[in-house]
Every structure is written in structure tokens, then in C-alpha cells.
Amino acid sequence: MSDVLAEWGLGRDTDTAETVRLVVSELVTNAVQHTFGLSPTFTVDLRLERDERLRIGVTDSHPRWPQRLPAAVQQDNGRGMVIVRWLAAECGGRLSVTPTEEGGKTVWIALPWTAPVQT
Structure with missing residues (x-):
């Protein structure tokens, strides 16, 4: 993931890159913990x-x-989505959830892109 972001022009040590890593970490943790083992992949x-x-x-x-x-x-858990929503809002982004055709869902975070685009 960091390699892709770097190819797109986002430096690895920027605040935005750190935010993206934290958001992905929280969302992946949720996909593992809160599906109760009923979603073997994500x-x-x-x-x-x-x-x-x-x-x-x-x-x-x-x-x-x-x-x-x-x-x-x-409590040590239960704050993941609050953190993700707050991080998205702080960057001017938003959170949304869409259903999949298979009956699951995708949790999306949309963030404004501020890195210069590599041409």
C-alpha cells in the first residue's frame, strides 16, 4: 500500500500517509474482529x-x-469507527458503506488528494 501511494506522489513520512495507514489498519482490524470468523477473506x-x-x-x-x-x-476496544470517522473528517473526507452483490459490504473512506500527481 505504501508503495502504491508513493508511486502516486504521496511521501511515506507525510501526515496523510500516516492517516491512510491508520485508517486501513482500523478497517482491516474491524473486518477481522467483527465478522466473528464468518468472513474468511477481506x-x-x-x-x-x-x-x-x-x-x-x-x-x-x-x-x-x-x-x-x-x-x-x-474498555480497550469499540472506538475504531469513531477514530476512522474523526480522521476522515479531520482531512476533509467522509466515511460510507456500500453493500456487495454477495451480501457483504465495503467500508469506504474518501479523502481529498493533496499530493502532486506524478506524470
């Missing part, structure tokens, strides 16, 4: 749309969509 999709927007999607085959869970102060 995919990560990176798209650069018209050199204006980076879309990050994590797809799994479980039908249950992400939910905001109340996170107790002492």
Missing part, C-alpha cells in the same frame, strides 16, 4: 479518482454493517 482497495480524491475500501463478506458502539472509559 480485500483492501485503493483508488485515486481524477487526481482529486483517494478512496480506501475494505470489503468483507459479512452482512453486518459497522455500528457505533458506546466505548466505556476502561
